Amino acid sequence: MQFPAPTPETVAPNALLLEIAWEVCNQVGGIYTVIRSKVPATVDVWADRYCLLGPYFPQQAQVEFEPLSDTQLAAAYHDPVARAVRQLRQQGVEVHYGHWLVTGKPRVVLISPFQAYNQLGQIKADLWNHHHIPSQEHDDLLHQVTAFGHLATRFIQLFEAEATTAGHRIIAHFHEWMTGTAIPALRHQQTTAKLVFTTHATLLGRYLAMNDPNFYDHLLYVDWEREAKHFNIETAVKMERAAAHGSHVFTTVSELTVRECIYLLDRIPDAVLPNGLNIERFVALHEFQNLHQLYKSKIHEFVMAHFFQSYSFDLDKTIYFFTSGRYEYHNKGFDLTLEACARLNYRIQQSGLEGQVVLFMITKRPYHSINAEVLQSRAMLDEVQDTCKAIEQQVGEKLFYQAASSTDYQLPNLTSLVDDYWKLRYRRALQSWKTSRLPPVITHNLVDDANDDILGFVRRANLVNNRHDRVKIVYHPDFVSTTSPLFGMEYGQFVRGCHLGIFPSYYEPWGYTPLECVARGVPAVTSDLSGFGDYVQQHVPDHEQKGIFVVRRKERSFDEAAEELTDMLWRFVMLNRRERIAQRNQVESASGQFDWHQLRQYYDRAYELALERE
Template sequence: MEIQNPLTSSANKQKILIEIAWETCNQVGGIYTVIRTKVPSMVEKWGNNYFLLGPYFPQTATAEFEPIHDLDDSILGKTIQKMRSMGLGVHYGYWLVTGKPRIVLFDLATVTPKLNQIKASLWEKHQVPTLHVEDIVNQTILFGEMIRIFLTELANDQASKAEIVAHIHEWMSGTCIPDLKKDGVKIATVFTTHATMLGRYLAGNVPDFYDKLHTFNWLDEARHYGIEAQATIERLAANMCHVMTTVSDVTARECEFLLGKVPDLILPNGLNITRFSAMHEHQNLHTLFKDRINEFVMGHFFQSQPFDLGKTLYFFTSGRYEFSNKGYDITLEALARLNWKMKQAKIDKTVVMFFITKQPYHSIDPEVLQSRAVMDEIHETCNAIEKQIGEKLFNASASATDLQMPDLNGFIDEYWRLRLRRTIQTWKTNKRPKVVTHLLKNEDGITDYTKKANLLNNPDDKVKIVYHPDFIVSTNPLFGLDYGQFVRGCNLGVFPSYYEPWGYTPLECIARGVPTITSDLSGFGDYMMQIMRDYEQWGVMVVNRKTQDFHKAAEQLSEMMLKFVKQSLRERITQRNRVESISDTFDWSNLRAYYDTAQDLALKRRK
């Protein structure tokens, strides 16, 4: 990648951009994806004047961090040396992601002895209550203090030579903002909240959350949910930065009522689409990975319920386990309706719906593993028989005196006949296929709803359910696919979220040429409706959850899925091509401009 010359301002000063997040080089959630995928686009513009700050955790840094030992040529060198001379743990190097940006990671343990002093200062100066908070809050307070020291020292060293912008993501990095403003540190600050703390709690617990937004008292609600410290930090950061932003118009309404601040700008999220592109081979890849999913489905269902894989569609939903927020409840209700509609219409197809999320479990269900293992044994036996038949068929055909097809049964040894028969006999059962692939520690909303809706993989069901309470990785013994490959192998992603500030899961579908369903209460769905009038023609369906109640929205969702089921193979292929063709719309090279605007505005306001 060609690096541009360092950016300069009208006063001939360099411009330096520092991006700061708890999830920099620390994969714990969706913001990690935002930061990591945006890196190549940022490096393309800022070159060596772009840096990132994050916390140092050895377990993640080992895989993603490469140290730089020579500080002499670094803009940050003097600041890093100064902090090290204070006894603070500062690691400087490259983040080993596409773009390979420079990154500074802070060892929080080296400032831990001062935790109570820092907390006292936050209370005295800004009335941030931090008594008896959970450990994650203590860690973020330490992180914020190290950010504050770093930015203050950097400004002292570089302010006469450079204009510095600090783009700070989420409350976990935001405790530094009030002090930076109070101390008059010469750095422009942009604060982005990707989801308000209170919003996430309230949406999952208060019916008709959006209709009641204007009625909430933020402090009372924060105390009720035990998140007063987090909500206070977030509110201060939003109101004391130079430019406050969020990721969607949906979240902007939360900010207005829960943070007391209307965002200055909306910064929609993107992906590094080139990372997902496959040289226009998405159709071939879909077939390849669907075949791998077929293997799982055969092992899981064919013991007792064989069906035509050529007439089977794979739907899926995924994300953190928030039963209502993520729309798992409305998805299950819609699937029950779809099951009934397909039976009534006598549609000769099967839908297998995968729920991929993370819940506590003891282990993979031994019966599920056993079924897959026995099916693999059948496969190996058939391969052996195929090889034996092939060799004997060739010999018989070559020596034949007539043109008749030999009897293939005569080519199979009795040993292989008996082995195949016994293996199949061992495998077959009258039991219903399991809904859950793992032994859950506790029943949850998904298991309860499948029972309530009778989505239990009954023999006559057109809609089958597979609940996989763990994220899919390549080492998974059930699928042998990583998550991206699994997505490519599916036919439709279903994400009708009730609370979703942005929503990377439907965007990841688009990037892989997979049609998707989202909702108008997700940032992504709202954005699609703004930028594209005929979005459904491009493989994106949007459920109306703003003005419809649960049951009307579930009915709309079931009709969307039914319409998809009724499509022909040719129509589905055409739709996948259309989906893939619009993915560039969401490439960071196009969406970076929103960030550029925010950072330029922060510099103007600081002056």
């Protein structure tokens, strides 16, 4: 659905928007991406009527937060936010006011939850007496959440009073249960602010999906209170339910989670707010293709270091698949991805098709260190490369001199142009590097190698990077970053260098990983059990032609879904280079409809709905 582009005058005139999230200036999960990426599009419309509120953690804030000086704060006399900050400081609360150093530079208020720890006893008593929310001891996250909710309530009350005096209405938009504890408290105190609450994934739903392979079939019969106690998350679940029921407008991020909210939170969402990204469009169509080539060459370097010490293959006929995300083996579809790749390996072997596939599995797991053999192989390849460059320079200089001085038009024997020193160094480097061992599947030494599900599968399937395997596996249990000695590039650059992202999730309320692929012009596989995949099916016609593939997992067996994914991967492998380039062009051209400037309008309609409600 397309909406007319709003302007600052048409969206909730005279209203001030306060957006509250645990991930403001605090990168801990996927909500950080939602909030941060949405800021520029929100600022474009709400301008100085927009402010964010979050917890203050010094280590994170010092990188992304720029505080206002006391002089600047004092000068902002007509700013309701600044006036509320000054009042809260006068009450003895440490509160920080400034700008978030992201595109759009929005105003931000940060409050440390720890300063309210001495009041936790009374805060917990109020939660129980007024809202029947129990407390848990020895859970520091719950203590932080409870304390922050209390301080956020106090700030919003002051902000509300200042804004009302100035003739403004207040919209307070809370994300997830960690900030939602302020909602029941504000309603108890009869706030005039309009409260919007968004659950990005119900807390209980995530736990159930990880532990029940038939989660969707059993959802109708879940006893939420019993299950919350079983998983020891009763307090957090009741906080989430109180926020959902106390808000004027209750929202979620996809049609898939609507059903989850109905059965686990007992309230039908008023609106669905799909997530977007800042889609970086390029003036020249060839520019993102050039970026693909640039970062693919860096992946080539890793692949040579990882595999070529044991055996080599043609990199021009190698396709790079990857999957990434939080380590939830079943929920994130890692199990389905591996099963499909094992079947693809057999299918390519039987077909006699030329070429290789390398599957990168990028996730985060506890590890001791990077595998010493992997590091050494990378270092030895660098030595080989340096030696080759030295030989290249020497041969080039001597060849140029001979060409200029010789009357013989024949090309000389190039080996004779290399000094014995470099010949010996070249031979020793190769002898030290080459090995008969198989390339390792995993790049790091895990803390619990024996019980890792990914390693368990590749061992059972014997998908252990044999020479005859046509699908190779590289399991990288850490984030890809520029500081990594193995890749040496950012995650977004790594994505651009790959050919296909695979994310056939079983439980995924939205799913940013395939959207990040699309934003970078890289084809992606998602599933109809992810919010993104469900959205694509409803709103993107001919999505397969645009390089967005949706595996059907609703009411289908694991085997059926695995076979469909295998077919998708097989068809992709069969594409020639020209067809893959054309497909990336299609993906890039379709990415604009996922830009926040399009999808943010769902948020603005939710805000208008909140203002209409008593």
